[in-house]
Amino acid sequence: MKRRTVLAGMAGTAAAGLALPAQSQQDPFGSKELIAAAEKEGGLTLYTADFAETQQEVIKEFNKRFPKIKVAMVRAPGGQLITRIKTEAAADKLGADVVNHSDRGLMLELVDLFQDYSPPNAADYRPDALVSPKLWPGVTLGWAIAYNTQLVKNAPKTWMDLLKPEYKGKQIGQVIGPSGGTTWTRIMFERQVLGEDYWKRQAELGIALYPSGAPLSDALVRGEVSIAPLLYNIIYTKIVDGAPAEAIFAPEGVPIIPYADGITKASKNPNAARLFMNWRLSKEGQTFMINKLGNITSLKDPPAYPKGWDPKVIKVWVPKFDEFDKLRGAWLEEWNKTYGYRQ
Amino acid sequence: MAAPLWVGALLILLAFLVIYPLLMLFFGAISDSNPVIDGFGKFNPSLTHFIAVLGNENVHLAFFNALVACGGGTILAVVIGLAFSWIVVRTNTPFKGFIAGASMIPLFVPPLVAGVAWSILGSPKTGLLNTALKWMGIDFRFDFYSMSGLILVFGFYYAPYVYMFTASALRNMDPSLEEASEVSGASAFTTIFTITFPLIAPAILAGSLLSFVVMLGIYGVPAALGAPANISVLTTYIFKLTAWAPPLYNTAAAVAILLMFVTAILVWAQQKVLSGKSFATVAGKAFRPRSLNLGPWRWFTFGLALIYLFIVVVLPTIALVIAGFRRFLFFKDFGALFDMKAYSWVHFNSIFDNPLTMTSIWNTMKVGVITALVGGALAFAIGYTVNRTQVGGRRSIDLLSTIPVAIPGLVVGVAYLWAWIGLPGGLYGTIWILALAFVARFIPDTVKALSTSFMQIHKELEEAAWVCGRGLLGTIWTVMLPLARPGIVASMTLLFVLAVRELGSSLFLYTSDTTVMAVLLLDYYEGGNIGKTAAFSLVQTVILAVLLGFTTWLSRGAAEGTARAG
Numbered sequence: 020m021k022r023r024t025v026l027a028g029m030a031g032t033a034a035a036g037l038a039l040p041a042q043s044q045q046d047p048f049g050s051k052e053l054i055a056a057a058e059k060e061g062g063l064t065l066y067t068a069d070f071a072e073t074q075q076e077v078i079k080e081f082n083k084r085f086p087k088i089k090v091a092m093v094r095a096p097g098g099q100l101i102t103r104i105k106t107e108a109a110a111d112k113l114g115a116d117v118v119n120h121s122d123r124g125l126m127l128e129l130v131d132l133f134q135d136y137s138p139p140n141a142a143d144y145r146p147d148a149l150v151s152p153k154l155w156p157g158v159t160l161g162w163a164i165a166y167n168t169q170l171v172k173n174a175p176k177t178w179m180d181l182l183k184p185e186y187k188g189k190q191i192g193q194v195i196g197p198s199g200g201t202t203w204t205r206i207m208f209e210r211q212v213l214g215e216d217y218w219k220r221q222a223e224l225g226i227a228l229y230p231s232g233a234p235l236s237d238a239l240v241r242g243e244v245s246i247a248p249l250l251y252n253i254i255y256t257k258i259v260d261g262a263p264a265e266a267i268f269a270p271e272g273v274p275i276i277p278y279a280d281g282i283t284k285a286s287k288n289p290n291a292a293r294l295f296m297n298w299r300l301s302k303e304g305q306t307f308m309i310n311k312l313g314n315i316t317s318l319k320d321p322p323a324y325p326k327g328w329d330p331k332v333i334k335v336w337v338p339k340f341d342e343f344d345k346l347r348g349a350w351l352e353e354w355n356k357t358y359g360y361r362q
Numbered sequence: 363m364a365a366p367l368w369v370g371a372l373l374i375l376l377a378f379l380v381i382y383p384l385l386m387l388f389f390g391a392i393s394d395s396n397p398v399i400d401g402f403g404k405f406n407p408s409l410t411h412f413i414a415v416l417g418n419e420n421v422h423l424a425f426f427n428a429l430v431a432c433g434g435g436t437i438l439a440v441v442i443g444l445a446f447s448w449i450v451v452r453t454n455t456p457f458k459g460f461i462a463g464a465s466m467i468p469l470f471v472p473p474l475v476a477g478v479a480w481s482i483l484g485s486p487k488t489g490l491l492n493t494a495l496k497w498m499g500i501d502f503r504f505d506f507y508s509m510s511g512l513i514l515v516f517g518f519y520y521a522p523y524v525y526m527f528t529a530s531a532l533r534n535m536d537p538s539l540e541e542a543s544e545v546s547g548a549s550a551f552t553t554i555f556t557i558t559f560p561l562i563a564p565a566i567l568a569g570s571l572l573s574f575v576v577m578l579g580i581y582g583v584p585a586a587l588g589a590p591a592n593i594s595v596l597t598t599y600i601f602k603l604t605a606w607a608p609p610l611y612n613t614a615a616a617v618a619i620l621l622m623f624v625t626a627i628l629v630w631a632q633q634k635v636l637s638g639k640s641f642a643t644v645a646g647k648a649f650r651p652r653s654l655n656l657g658p659w660r661w662f663t664f665g666l667a668l669i670y671l672f673i674v675v676v677l678p679t680i681a682l683v684i685a686g687f688r689r690f691l692f693f694k695d696f697g698a699l700f701d702m703k704a705y706s707w708v709h710f711n712s713i714f715d716n717p718l719t720m721t722s723i724w725n726t727m728k729v730g731v732i733t734a735l736v737g738g739a740l741a742f743a744i745g746y747t748v749n750r751t752q753v754g755g756r757r758s759i760d761l762l763s764t765i766p767v768a769i770p771g772l773v774v775g776v777a778y779l780w781a782w783i784g785l786p787g788g789l790y791g792t793i794w795i796l797a798l799a800f801v802a803r804f805i806p807d808t809v810k811a812l813s814t815s816f817m818q819i820h821k822e823l824e825e826a827a828w829v830c831g832r833g834l835l836g837t838i839w840t841v842m843l844p845l846a847r848p849g850i851v852a853s854m855t856l857l858f859v860l861a862v863r864e865l866g867s868s869l870f871l872y873t874s875d876t877t878v879m880a881v882l883l884l885d886y887y888e889g890g891n892i893g894k895t896a897a898f899s900l901v902q903t904v905i906l907a908v909l910l911g912f913t914t915w916l917s918r919g920a921a922e923g924t925a926r927a928g
Contacts, residue, residue, distance in 0.1 A: 070885070070888070070889040071718075071882075071885040071889065072716075072885070072886075072889050072891075073889075075716065075718075091875070092718075093872075093873060094885055095869060095870075096888065098604055099604055099869060099870070102604075102611060102776065102779075102870075103779070103870060106779055106780065106783055107783065110783040110790075112783060112790055112791070114791065114873055167692070169692065169694060197602075227590065228592065229589070229590075230585075230589055230602075231888070232890070233887075233888050233889055233890025233891075234887075234890055235890075236890045237691075237890040237891070237892050240690055240691065240692055241485075241488050241690075241691045241692055241892070242487065242488045242692050242693075243485060243487050243488055243590075253890060257690075260689065260690075261689065261690070262689075262690045262692070263690065263692050359592075360592075361420045361423065361592065361594060
């Protein structure tokens with residue numbers, strides 16, 4: 020299936036042209052005027068492609084600091100959310116104040132629907148995590164290797180370990196390549212960093228394929244598969260709750276997925292939206308997401324690290340955005356063939 | 363005359379509910395654009411999607427798989443549903459009321475939940491059944507991640523469709539023909555196959571057609587059971603198309619039209635088979651539904667019913683209860699199942715902690731009631747016009763009201779979004795747009811369910827009312843409504859249940875204030891939390907079970923009323 024290419028190359032120029040506001044660093048969330056105006060608006064609507072429960076936690080934490088601002092949420096899977104946003108916008112009925120989406124390519128196509136925005140701590144963010152000056156990585160996720168502690172005697176420690184013959188016969192589960200931007204980031208990393216033949220060698224072991232990360236994490240906990248590359252946040256909350264699972268970050272690198280979040284031009288509560296974004300992107304918001312939800316961050320100086328993350332050893336890997344877009348169609352087709360996935 | 367006005371009004375209504383969204387769908391399938399975003403002006407016709415779909419061997423495979431799974435499932439559903447309705451309506455099997463009530467439970471289980479429950483039970487690696495077999499030292503292993511698993515689950519869960527149709531037909535059937543057969547020396551067995559089943563053929567056909575088409579449109583079961591075995595059917599294929607980045611709605615629309623084509627052929631075949639035959643068995647003569655004395659064999663039929671109930675109700679409920687109350691679904695061995703420390707209310711606490719839970723329950727009830735009332739009234743109007751009158755244009759009404767059955771939910775959701783978002787008056791964002799979408803989507807199911815009861819009511823009863831000086835409305839009110847009441851209650855219940863379960867079209871039409879349970883359930887499932895998914899499905903099941911009790915009570919009153927009315 021051939022994919023439409025997304026405005027390639029725009030990213031570099033956009034990131035280069037980033038203008039940083041001269042805002043006081045005293046107040047991390049915004050001026051008193053902004054907070055007052057936001058509280059007067061009293062609420063906002065968030066459209067998200069993230070898990071509903073995760074975003075609910077974020078909203079709860081935000082409300083601890085700003086209890087007067089009610090956040091309503093609409094959640095739909097990635098592609099379906101984009102269709103909805105496009106259609107609502109075309110009919111002049113876009114209900115979102117803030118959109119939270121993992122696919123930077125798709126969001127970039129919609130960039131005209133978003134207003135100019137940058138958070139007070141804009142300068143603290145990695146430039147390679149941004150695709151447009153209007154869209155910010157309110158959420159950043161990272162790939163880990165998870166395993167069922169009751170089933171795996173000799174746990175994998177690196178990405179290369181996932182090629183060991185002892186894990187053959189559908190012990191390893193994987194999310195299918197074409198499932199979305201997050202998985203595409205990981206398999207791009209595998210090929211570019213771990214070797215051209217990494218997919219082939221792994222596919223030869225016999226891999227159980229899953230449509231997305233959540234059912235795979237569930238299958239891992241149940242013991243349907245023993246080992247799986249998973250976004251850390253998907254398995255983290257289960258580990259905290261006592262599930263028979265563990266997750267490690269591999270030394271070859273942690274592919275990360277910076278989201279593209281923005282405030283819509285149609286926003287009826289622009290001040291509340293701004294404050295909500297400011298808080299999410301602040302040190303406080305990011306720290307909460309790292310410690311409680313298992314996120315990573317796109318801040319240059321991470322305020323916290325997930326458990327088992329040694330900053331001296333573990334390096335994050337961000338895909339080059341132009342390649343992310345350009346290689347996608349052809350490489351995914353090859354991936355499907357290699358892993359025997361019928362599209 | 364009022365007739366052309368009436369037909370015109372129905373046609374306009376159906377055009378709004380069915381044709382207009384469908385045009386949007388066709389528009390999407392034969393172009394590269396989204397009609398709302400790009401406008402009709404930019405219409406760029408291209409057959410690329412159709413050609414791509416027809417030539418794609420994965421579509422061929424998904425198509426083939428869907429036919430095998432749904433065909434096999436339908437055969438099983440007919441066997442189970444027919445046997446069951448016969449046992450409940452026509453025999454003296456003990457505890458019939460209980461069996462009748464419990465046998466409808468699968469209908470209330472959202473397909474996603476059924477799929478999840480059977481994956482908990484029948485997964486080849488970790489399934490509860492297999493863990494139990496291993497513990498007992500038996501080498502046999504179930505594998506529900508397979509085509510036969512799909513067929514079994516489809517057959518179990520869609521048997522109530524056949525049951526609903528055939529049970530009400532059997533209940534309304536004049537037993538004098540069967541008595542005649544037995545007086546002439548035919549055995550009970552011969553009577554069943556030469557008199558009873560042929561007489562209720564329209565109900566059997568309608569039930570099996572409906573269950574086949576509904577299976578074709580189900581996403582949850584093949585998603586949970588087919589995906590691990592890499593068995594793809596049309597719905598999972600369409601879901602993939604809409605979930606990819608970027609979503610390929612235009613291609614999905616093309617696949618949907620392929621699906622519609624198949625269904626159209628089936629509907630045509632059904633009408634061909636039934637045309638020119640009279641199935642009127644409810645006549646103006648008193649009768650009492652007859653029940654066959656099975657002697658000691660009644661314990662055998664009771665046993666069969668118990669086995670079915672065990673497979674369809676008890677086992678999956680156990681699976682859901684275990685999943686809903688257990689913190690994690692990992693069992694080292696069978697003994698771990700009885701480790702009480704692993705059980706708690708944590709999943710229930712957490713779903714009721716979520717403010718969306720109560721909102722979604724309340725919204726779902728509202729949407730369900732609106733859908734059942736509006737849809738029930740519309741279906742009655744359509745069913746009566748098509749089946750009981752000779753007005754011009756009724757064939758078109760029949761055709762229009764059958765179309766939506768063929769459109770899979772996910773695609774229908776986009777079609778309604780495209781069609782109705784631009785309408786003035788702020789329909790979008792309210793409960794009403796959901797209810798309207800459900801009414802439109804389920805017109806065929808409701809009309810088909812109702813028509814069966816209409817077909818069985820003999821014209822002579824209406825003629826008697828006319829002779830006595832009643833007008834058309836008076837006749838409907840005094841004759842048709844009371845006689846068709848079991849059918850009406852059953853159709854409205856069906857509509858309510860379908861509305862409560864409906865996910866595909868909700869996904870595009872709900873807003874933060876109008877979240878429904880099905881959407882929230884998908885959130886839990888997609889969030890990878892089988893515990894919360896199970897807990898929330900149990901909540902949903904309890905709510906629906908209460909309703910089921912209420913309507914059983916209603917239709918029982920109706921059945922007695924009907925017997926008296928004759």
